[in-house]
Each structure stands twice: as C-alpha cells, then as structure tokens.
Amino acid sequence: MSLSELQLAPKSGGSRALATILAHSILSGRWGSGDLFPRELDLCEHFGVSRNRVRNALAELTSNGLIERTAGRGTVVRPLEEWNLLDPQMSEWMAGLEAPHPQLVREVFAFRLSAEPFIGELAALSATDQDLANIERAFEGMCDSAADPARREEHAEHDVAFHDAIYRASHNLVWRQMGRLLRPAIIALIQRSHHQADSLADSLERHRQLLDAIRLRQPEAAREATERVLERTAADLGLDPDGRKVRRPAALSP
Amino acid sequence: MSLSELQLAPKSGGSRALATILAHSILSGRWGSGDLFPRELDLCEHFGVSRNRVRNALAELTSNGLIERTAGRGTVVRPLEEWNLLDPQMSEWMAGLEAPHPQLVREVFAFRLSAEPFIGELAALSATDQDLANIERAFEGMCDSAADPARREEHAEHDVAFHDAIYRASHNLVWRQMGRLLRPAIIALIQRSHHQADSLADSLERHRQLLDAIRLRQPEAAREATERVLERTAADLGLDPDGRKVRRPAALSP
DNA sequence: TTGCGGTAAATATCTGACATTAAGTAGGGT
C-alpha cells in the first residue's frame, strides 16, 4: 500500500526508468485492484523528479491498462483482468520482475499450453528454410550453453529464441507478436526451477524432437512434440499440466 | 507525405483526439516506413494546439510502435511489422478507420482464419452456462437486427459480441484479449461487403450452427462450424480463404 | 430526503525556458 522502500537509482535518466519501477510495484501485486495510487506530487517528492516525468511515467502505465486516471479523483489501480498483457512493454516489465504475480504466471502458461501445440502445427506447415535455420541455430545455442550452470540466462535466451522462431514461422503478424509473451514466461521459468542436470537433458531432447518434426513438415508430430516440451516445462515450473481452466483439445487426438 | 487536409475538430478536447487523427493517418498508409513525421512545432501550428498536447499524442503513438522518436533526429514512422497490433488502443483506431491498410486487413483475417476454429474448440470444451447465455443473446441480437438494412452497424456490434463471447469462453486472459481484434475486423467487413439479403441469411445460419455445436459441447463440430462461418466472411470480404500464407491445419481433419 | 451551491483536491493543460542529443559543417593539423 506504500512505496516506502522503492527507490529510483540516482542517475537513471528518462521517465522510462520511473515507469518501470512503478509498473513492477503493480505487477508484483503490491497494490490491490481499485486501490488509490499515490498522487503525482507525492511521487515527485518521493523520487525527487519533476512532475513532468511522473506524468509521463503514469501515462505509460495508463496506456497499458495498469491504472486509470481521472481528473479530480486521482489514480486507481485497475484489476488484473484488464491489464494489457499483449503489449511488448508489458512483456519487458514482466520479464524483469523477480516475483511476478502468481495468477499472471498461471494465465500465461495456460495460454502457451493451449496455443503452442497449434502453433507448432502451423510452423510445420509454413516454415521456410530460413525459419528452419533460425530454429536450428537457437537449438544449437541451447545445447552449447546447457553444460555450464553459470550460463543459465544465456541458455534461457536461446530457449526464448527457439520458441520465438517457431512463432515467427507461422508467417503471420499477429501470431508473431504473441511470441513476445515467451520471454517473461521463460525467464520466470529459470528463476523458479533448479535446473537439475537430468531435467535439462530431458528438456533438450524434447526440443530436438520438436525441431525434427518441423523440419520433416509433420504437423501432427509437431503438435505432440510441443505438448511434450510443455509437459517438461510444467514440471520444472511445479505446475500441474492438466486440470487448468483451459484444457488441451483432447478431442483432436485420433 | 503531408497532413494538409487533416483537421482537428474545433472543440474536440484531450490529446486523445489528436492522437486518433495522427494514428489514422499512419494506419491508412499515408506515410511510408521510415518517412520523417512532421516536427512537433509544425504539428502545433497546423492543429492550433499547444506543444504539450502534441507531445502527449505522439507519446501515445510511440507506445503503440507506430513511430520512433529520438532527440536531434526527429520522428520517423516505423514499419508495419513492428506495429503493436494487439494493443486495445490500436484496435480502436483500426475500427474507426474508413480505409485501413490492406495488408493489415489481410493479416488480421489470416489470423482469425487460423486461430478461431481452434478457439471454437476451446469454447466448446470450457464454456459455462453464463458463456452460453452471452453467446446466445448476441446471436438473438444478430437475428433481430438482420432484417432492417438501416441497422447494419447494430448488427455488426452483435456480431462482434458473438465472437467475443466465444473468445471469452476460453476462460483465459490471453485469448480473451485477442478478441479485441474482432471489432476492427468486423467493422471493416460491413463497410466492404454489400450485405445481400441472402448472404446475410446464410451467415446467420452458419452462426447458429456454431452456437449449437458449442452448446452441445462438441469441439470438433465447433471447429468445423467456425470454419464455415469464416468461409462466409471471406466471401463477403472478397478474399480467397485458401492460398494465404497461414493455411489451416488441414492435416488435423480426419 | 433531496437538491443546490461552495470549497477543496486532484489531474489536465498551457506557456516559456533550458538541457540533451544527433547531424552537419568548417577549420586546422598531419
């Protein structure tokens, strides 16, 4: 309910940095839906910046649906359901978050669980040689950085690149933009799981099978391979892959 | 390359109105990728508003990826591929556009064509009684307003509500937010098609079959019914439902 | 209780000045 411990690093220029701090305070669940956000002047005083920067930062939060501002009333925090999850700025904020809102993690993963098998099919149908090369290069990066536990985040970046290349292989702008959800989801993953060596090897093997299915243009195999990759991911996240609100379309399986 | 004929209505307050005008000028393709956008002071003079409002409007365009601004260089228009299609603000702008960028229409429709059959499945699996009631009410609204050609836009709103209710029936935040693409897509539809009486009756019948499939919890039937609805839509739009870059996953069909 | 007006509090906007960044340009040294 307060921003007492929040601080703006001394030389961090731009209203961007301030917006990030404020966004993180909301994304991590510090404020409840409907709570009154601090007034502009309080923020000015607390962070020692001009009203202009505060207003710019708040405008950015507004455009992402995190807050709602009306003259005379003040600034209130909007409910999580109305946050603008698909904005790239939001993805960036979520990725930089140490402890994201639990419901957020669940919702995004539930989406991946329902959508990615289908995207795997699309990729197997539409991938060009260039797409395949991209996927392959990302996979090799994953393999290369897998051995050294000190390169966890590099590994995560290759992981993101792998799945993002699959989204891009759909060759549709909308699907492609959804791929931005991957980064926060996967960053959250490596921060939560302990990355046992055997779990990692297993994960790699499942990724390889997905790559092969796409390379061989086998949509159905790609769908199943994606499901197995996500099973592994769910286990690493400590989530139950079944029993979510969004179930996999089991009726599709022959 | 110029904004000569663009005008801001006299009493339209808020930087919102200005942002809408500028956004429309970009979304309709008036400026090419990489073009220099007018300078702040020129915009101030042309529209007769303060620099502050211009800056707020431009900030909104920036947050949606339409433009990129750097001190010293100026404001340049970003390529269509980097526009932020999934932002609700963008959907609103696109919906209010008389002549949207043709590639935009194609991309969004290609997405619907690939995703909505799948969403239909999800809805058939996860819809609650409340969801069903929402879908049904929207359908009745469509039927009610179908007879009178003077109520075209009311009909379109019910059409949007129908499909949006299906997106919502997936009970996942991410899918739900994608439903915002529907409004611009469907508004564009009624502005292009001539809405022959028989085509409208046919469309209604296909919607009814989709509703029934969801009500009976038959995912596969829902998928096929959605495909048929979109076939009708493609015909009304004058698009070829096959041969797009994103094909339907035909391999799924038994 | 309801309706009206007044006051306070918050955000929205205007104005003008200054700071920062980036690109181009002229000049001097090698």
Add this chain to the structure above:
DNA sequence: ACCCTACTTAATGTCAGATATTTACCGCAA
C-alpha cells in the same frame, strides 16, 4: 587529400510555474 575536433543547427527531452477543468465532499435550505 585525409581525419579529427569544435562549433552550429535543429530537433526532441526536461524542468518549473501558472491556470483550467473535473470530481468528490460538505453544508445548507426547501
């Protein structure tokens, strides 16, 4: 001739203060 520096210019970014507008709240009277 070439490169490097310093200056100029032009654009966006930031600051500060004053004013306008909206909203909520309170007192008061019909």
